[in-house]
Amino acid sequence: MKEIDRIEKQDLLILDDFGLQELDTNKRQAFMEIIEDRHGKRATIIASQLPIMGWHQIIGEQTIADAILDRLVHAAHRVELKGESMRKKRKKQ
Secondary structure, three states: OHHHHHHHOOOEEEEOOOOOOOOOHHHHHHHHHHHHHHOOOOEEEEOOOOOHHHHHHHHOOHHHHHHHHHHHHOOOOOOOOOOOOHHHHHHHO
16 A cells, blocks of 8 residues: 555656556556546556557456546547557667
8 A cells, every 4th residue: 555655646657568467456456546546636657559449458347447547538648659669670770
């Protein structure tokens, strides 16, 4: 709980590689709590290679996924990047 409280109070939270694995019950509840407490108060950036349409499956339980995504997407600025991975481009060089 101390760690969740600390995360919730950060001015900016960056979640990188979101969706690499499905959330279990504990992770889903913690994620919901963090997003709920930050909603409308602090900035959150989520980077993912998984399209948003696949986030329901990763989050798991439909009702909680709806609640989380509603809070995240409500006032979000979405940036979709297309093209080859920069890591692959650099490796070729």
